[in-house]
Amino acid sequence: MPDSPADPSPRPDRLESVDLVRGLVMIVMALDHVRDFFSELLPHDPTDLDSSKTTTALFLTRWVTHYCAPTFIFLAGTSAFLSCTRGKSKGEMAWLLFTRGLWFAFFEISINRFFWWFNYDFHVYGAGVFWAIGWSMIVLSWLVFLPTKVVTLLGIAMILSHNLLDGLKADQVGLPTWLWGTLHSAEEGTVAGTYTFQTGYCLIPWCGVMAAGYGFGSLLTLPPADRRPRILHLGAFLILAFFIVRSVNRHGDAKHWVTYYGENGIDGVRTFLSFLNCTKYPPSLHYLLMTLGPAILAVGLFSRPLGAWAKPILVFGRVPMFFYLLHIPLIHGSAVLLDYYRFGMSPQWFNNEPWKAEDVPGYGVSLGGVYAIWVVVVFVLYWPCRWYAGVKKRSKSVWLSYL
Numbered sequence: 001m002p003d004s005p006a007d008p009s010p011r012p013d014r015l016e017s018v019d020l021v022r023g024l025v026m027i028v029m030a031l032d033h034v035r036d037f038f039s040e041l042l043p044h045d046p047t048d049l050d051s052s053k054t055t056t057a058l059f060l061t062r063w064v065t066h067y068c069a070p071t072f073i074f075l076a077g078t079s080a081f082l083s084c085t086r087g088k089s090k091g092e093m094a095w096l097l098f099t100r101g102l103w104f105a106f107f108e109i110s111i112n113r114f115f116w117w118f119n120y121d122f123h124v125y126g127a128g129v130f131w132a133i134g135w136s137m138i139v140l141s142w143l144v145f146l147p148t149k150v151v152t153l154l155g156i157a158m159i160l161s162h163n164l165l166d167g168l169k170a171d172q173v174g175l176p177t178w179l180w181g182t183l184h185s186a187e188e189g190t191v192a193g194t195y196t197f198q199t200g201y202c203l204i205p206w207c208g209v210m211a212a213g214y215g216f217g218s219l220l221t222l223p224p225a226d227r228r229p230r231i232l233h234l235g236a237f238l239i240l241a242f243f244i245v246r247s248v249n250r251h252g253d254a255k256h257w258v259t260y261y262g263e264n265g266i267d268g269v270r271t272f273l274s275f276l277n278c279t280k281y282p283p284s285l286h287y288l289l290m291t292l293g294p295a296i297l298a299v300g301l302f303s304r305p306l307g308a309w310a311k312p313i314l315v316f317g318r319v320p321m322f323f324y325l326l327h328i329p330l331i332h333g334s335a336v337l338l339d340y341y342r343f344g345m346s347p348q349w350f351n352n353e354p355w356k357a358e359d360v361p362g363y364g365v366s367l368g369g370v371y372a373i374w375v376v377v378v379f380v381l382y383w384p385c386r387w388y389a390g391v392k393k394r395s396k397s398v399w400l401s402y403l
Contacts, residue, residue: 015082015220017302020310021295022075023317025068027378030327032065034374037335037348040364042357047277049260049270058367059273066280069129070288071295072320073206074213076133077155080140081148081217094141096401101137103402104130115328118336119350127182130324132201136210139203143211152215158208163285165204166254186281200281209288216296228303235297242289246275252285253278312382318389321403326381334373339363 036042044053046062084093108130114120116128143151162184170180170187178189178197184205188198219230249256255277260270278287306314316323332348339346342362347355357363365373392400 015303016306016310016314017299017304018075018078018082018220019314019317020302020306021071021298021317022320023313023315024298025071025295026316026320026323027313028065029068029072029324030331030377030381031371031374032062032068033328033331034377035061035367035370037331038338038365038370038373040357040366042364049274049277055367056269056273059277061367061370063273063276066278066287067291067295069132069201069280070209070283070291072129073133073136073209074216074292074295076137077140077210077213077215078217078220080137080144080210081214082220084144085217085221090144094144097137097141097144100402101134101141103134104137105134108134112328115332118332118348127197127199127201129201131199132203132206133210135203136207139207140210140214144214148215148218151211152218155208155211155213155215158204159212159288160285162205162208162282163252163254184282202282205283205288209283209292212292224303228300231296231300231303235293235295235300238289238293238296242286242293245289246278246286252289253287254284255279315382315386315389319385319392322388323381323385325403326384327377330380331377334377 041053044051046054046058048054049059080093080097084090108127112128112130143154165184168185170177170185173180176189177187178191181187181189182199182203184202186198186200186202188196191197219227222230245252246257257274257277260267260274276290278284278290280287336346336349339348343360347360
């Protein structure tokens, strides 16, 4: 493994395998968000296997989207490493990471919050994925000055050990509730006595994921003949590790899997779904092994010449922030317009009160309808994303790195 991205070695071209995997997870992410705004079962948790509302199809629709955040954050670290191999110094990379991180964190609690809530009641904050991405970038902006092996080991150590903190409350660690919730526990806290703040995207594990992704970038600088088998072996190892540690059912996830029984004995399907039902908030060791293993394996599998089928997906993978910036207001706005067409009102328009789809008779669409809307959303977004990908390819403006 190369020790530093500054080592003299051939500068790799942009790796299509990374863009392809990133594009795939962006497309899948849109499915989850269409379900968030259109499902007739809002706000039911599809992974609640004890609920009569959960079906195998609904569970898997939510479960497959678990791959999005880990893959995107991991590959953000990878992209940082590769940027240094393409000419950026560590100082330049650190400044870009620091400023992008600040922008992403600000974007999450201001612009993105409005896109999700459609209201201006900033007394209630619920920071999402860009909060984790932003602060992870800020942390990585300091770590890049360390040897790559050290950064990698720090990331792996955070992923392996952070579940040891499970169950600890803010008063036990001597931190304000909002701060401990931000770092690990996902607890809701009050800031300045007025503002409530909570995030499920806790920083300790996610900073570790980005740091590990930074180290993974060193594998992508190897010659193709060495690179592909190493990546495939790493992905397969993590998948095997997931099945082993999940089977043991002890350290690594507070949510243990259980055996379900039906009228004719063991319910094998629901038991297997329980096995897959790992903790995302904050992301457990089991969850990260389950998601990062296949993601890394996919990077290896796609490390070869790609056909024409990949070109539309590559478009999304090259402009992920632009895709995100468009898709939430498009999906949320479409849900509001559909509500007004059907009911003359919308509970998702400038509303900060808890509500359920069952409060509005006939609300939402079926799971099949969710998939249909998702296909339309992805098709509509392809054209502006293709245009912007062309802009980024033709221009070297620094500000384009922030969008």
